[in-house]
Amino acid sequence: MSASAVQVEVQVESVDSSDGTVITYRTVGSGPGLLIVPGALQTAADFDGLAGALAGQFTVHTVERRGRGASGPQGDAYSAAAETADIEAVRAATGARLVFGTSFGGFLTLQAALRGSAFDRIAVYEPGVAVDGSVPMGWADRSRRELDAGRPAEAFLTFVQGINPDLSGRAPRWLMRIILRLAIKKPERLQKHALLAGSIREHAEAERTEADFPRYAEIGVPVLLMAGKDVKTTGAGRATVRLKDVLADAKLIEYPKLDHFGPETKPEAIAEDLAAFLRGGTA
Structure with a gap:
């Protein structure tokens, strides 16, 4: 059956994490339990489109990661x-045995599997794992200073250019200012500005784990790796390809018409492959 979008009613539920932080999640659909883990600068509601496309086959629980929405704060001891x-905590509360993570959420998904979360199948889209410098952090101090100075748009521009030095990093700042204003609507830009300070911490955590990259070989369940058109020119794209050779049981699908934000902006383009894999078939 094709994974097409359906009209669904979203239920918002919550659970206490091990440190007492409240974590909310958005639930739709029926069928086997599936977690969606959003990336940096994203919220759970950003994936309502993907959740709706999968809701006819799965009970989809989209995690509202800490520091977002009604979930608790990142905390001073963030990690x-x-x-x-x-x-x-969400997996245990829902009984979900399937998971999809994108970008930094994909990194967290693989980390959760390493730490013992009982998933039967894992799918990740351009996971933000660190290998061979794929998560550069040279931009972070400048971005923090710009945030502290009350210049969130400049701080976001510094992030965009710093995290992708081979693409957006090559363009003049004046040109990237225009591109960002045209490409990203104001409400979305403001959301990204608000989440940027937390995103710096998140990227630092990913970069810190680079030496542990070979440990992903310990993940014994099937993993679907998904990547967009910039698979060879971005850190996340290159890291996805490297994971193919490290994971014990992995398949890679490339989507030449999608960018890094494909699961959020064009969920229908990946939903059918994702559903087929999660149900145990061939994506």
């Missing part, structure tokens, strides 16, 4: 370990 505990 990837805390976020993987959040994922496990």
Whole structure:
């Protein structure tokens, strides 16, 4: 059956993580339990389109990661370990055995699997794992200074250019200012500005784990790797390809018409492959 979008009613539920932080999640659909883990600068509602496309086949629980919405704050002792505990708390509360993570959420998904979360199948889209410098952090200090100075748009521009030095990083700042204003609507830009300080911490956590990259070989369940058109020119794209050779049981699908934000902006383009894989078939 094709994974087409359906009209569904979203239920918002919550669970306490191991450190007492409240983690909310959005639930739709019926069928086997599936978690969606959003990336940096994203919220759970950003994936209502993908959840709706999968709701006819799965009970979809989209995690509202800490620091967002009604979930609790990141906290002063923020770590990837805390976020993987959040994922496990939602998984345990829902009984979900399937998971899809995108970008930094894909990194957290793989980390959760390493830490013992009982998933039967894992799918990730351009996961933000660190290998061979794929998560550069040279931009972070400048971005923090610009945030502290009350210049969130400049701080976001610094992030966009710094995290993708081979693409957006090559363009003049004046040109990127125009591109960002035209390409991203104001409400979305404001959301990204609000989440940027937390995103700096998140990327630092990913970069910190680079030496542990070979450990992903310990993940024994099937993994679907998904990547967009910039698979060879972005850090996330290159890391996805590297994961193919490290994971014990992995398949890679490339989508030449999608960018890094494909699962959020064009969910119908990946939903059918994703559903087929998660149900145990061939994507």
